[in-house]
Amino acid sequence: MNRKADAEGSGAGAVHVGRRHFLTTGCAAVLLAAGQRSALAAQAYPAHSVNVIVPYAPGGQGDLFARVLSDPLGKLLKQTVIVENRPGATGMLGTRYIVREKPDGLNLLLGQTGEIAIIPLANKKAGYDPLKDLAPIALVGDSPLVMITSAKSPFKSVQELIALAAGKPKQVAYASSGTATPGHLAAAALALGTHCDMIHVPYKGAGQAMTDVISGQVGFFFSSASAAMGHIKSGSVKALAVASTRRMPALPDVPTIDETVLKGFSYSLWGGYFAPAATPAPIIGQLNRDINELLATLAIRTRFEADGAVVKANTPEQFTEFVRAEALKYRDLLKTTGITIG
Known part of the structure; x- marks a missing residue:
C-alpha cells in the first residue's frame, strides 16, 4: 500500500511539475513574443512621414520649437517630419485633433503651458484630460515670462x-x-x-x-x-x-x-512633444532619445536659449511629473482667483 501510494504520489507530483513547467514555459513564450512585437514595432517606426501639430498660428514659441527640430528629427527618424499649424480655441482644436488620432507615433503635438496645464482646468468644455489622453514624450524648453x-x-x-x-x-x-x-x-x-x-x-x-x-x-x-x-x-x-x-x-x-517683490514667483511658457495615449512605450522611448540628442547639440541649444528657454535632458517620466506639477499650480491659482473660461 505504501509503495502504491508513493507511486501514485510520484505520478501526481510529476504531472503537477509538468503543468508548472508548461505554464512557466508558456508565459515566458508569451512575454517573449510580446517583447519581440514591441521591438519590431519600434524598428518599423516610423513607417512614413511624421506630422507635428502646433495648435497655434505660426510665429510663436511652440512653432519655433517644432520648426527648428523638424528637419534634424526627420534625419534621425529617416522620414520627413511635417509641422502643421492648427490654431483655434486657445490651443484646444489642435490638441483635440491629436487626442483622437491613432496611437502610432505618426501624429504628435507640440503642446504648451496653456492647452496642457491651464485650459482643461479653466474650461469645462475642453474635451480632453492631458494626463489621461496624451503621453508626454519630452520637454523641449521652459522659458520664463x-x-x-x-x-x-x-x-x-x-x-x-x-x-x-x-x-x-x-x-x-x-x-x-x-x-x-x-x-x-x-x-x-x-x-x-x-x-x-x-x-x-x-x-x-x-x-x-x-x-x-x-x-x-x-x-x-x-x-x-x-x-x-x-x-x-x-x-x-x-x-x-x-x-x-x-x-x-x-x-x-x-x-x-x-x-x-514676491518670493517664489515663477511662471513660464514651456513646450514639449506629446503623443496620443496608448502610444507604444518603444516609440515614446525612441522619440525621447532622438529629441534629447538634438537638444544636446550646440546649435539647437544656443538657438533656443537665445529666446530665453531653459533646455535640458529629460525622460518621459520626468516630463509627466513636470506637467502634473504645473497643472496643480494652476488648479490652485484658478480656484483662488475664480478665473474661468466659458
Missing part, C-alpha cells in the same frame, strides 16, 4: 509699479493675450501676492496686446520671452522683471520678481 512695459512708461522697476498699484487700486492695467492664458494668470498671481487691485485687459492674441503695451495704452504685459526679446532690443519696451526664481541668461541685467 517677461514683465514688460512701454519705453515711455514712468515705471523704472517692478517695485515702483507695485507701489503705485498698492496705493491706488484700479489705477494700473495689464494686458494679456486672452483670459486664462499664462500671461493673464501670472499677472493675477502677482496682484494676489502683492495685495494689489489691478485691471485686466484681455486681447485676442499677443500681437494686439504688444501693440498697446508699446503705445502705453496699458501698464504692463507678461510676454513670452521669444515675443518680447526683439522689442526689448529695439528699445520699444523695457523689461521690468522676469517671472522666475533665477535670472534669465538672455537678460542677465533684468531682476526676477522673486528677488524684488
Whole structure:
C-alpha cells in the first residue's frame, strides 16, 4: 500500500511539475513574443512621414520649437517630419485633433503651458484630460515670462509699479493675450501676492496686446520671452522683471520678481512633444532619445536659449511629473482667483 501510494504520489507530483513547467514555459513564450512585437514595432517606426501639430498660428514659441527640430528629427527618424499649424480655441482644436488620432507615433503635438496645464482646468468644455489622453514624450524648453512695459512708461522697476498699484487700486492695467492664458494668470498671481487691485485687459492674441503695451495704452504685459526679446532690443519696451526664481541668461541685467517683490514667483511658457495615449512605450522611448540628442547639440541649444528657454535632458517620466506639477499650480491659482473660461 505504501509503495502504491508513493507511486501514485510520484505520478501526481510529476504531472503537477509538468503543468508548472508548461505554464512557466508558456508565459515566458508569451512575454517573449510580446517583447519581440514591441521591438519590431519600434524598428518599423516610423513607417512614413511624421506630422507635428502646433495648435497655434505660426510665429510663436511652440512653432519655433517644432520648426527648428523638424528637419534634424526627420534625419534621425529617416522620414520627413511635417509641422502643421492648427490654431483655434486657445490651443484646444489642435490638441483635440491629436487626442483622437491613432496611437502610432505618426501624429504628435507640440503642446504648451496653456492647452496642457491651464485650459482643461479653466474650461469645462475642453474635451480632453492631458494626463489621461496624451503621453508626454519630452520637454523641449521652459522659458520664463517677461514683465514688460512701454519705453515711455514712468515705471523704472517692478517695485515702483507695485507701489503705485498698492496705493491706488484700479489705477494700473495689464494686458494679456486672452483670459486664462499664462500671461493673464501670472499677472493675477502677482496682484494676489502683492495685495494689489489691478485691471485686466484681455486681447485676442499677443500681437494686439504688444501693440498697446508699446503705445502705453496699458501698464504692463507678461510676454513670452521669444515675443518680447526683439522689442526689448529695439528699445520699444523695457523689461521690468522676469517671472522666475533665477535670472534669465538672455537678460542677465533684468531682476526676477522673486528677488524684488514676491518670493517664489515663477511662471513660464514651456513646450514639449506629446503623443496620443496608448502610444507604444518603444516609440515614446525612441522619440525621447532622438529629441534629447538634438537638444544636446550646440546649435539647437544656443538657438533656443537665445529666446530665453531653459533646455535640458529629460525622460518621459520626468516630463509627466513636470506637467502634473504645473497643472496643480494652476488648479490652485484658478480656484483662488475664480478665473474661468466659458
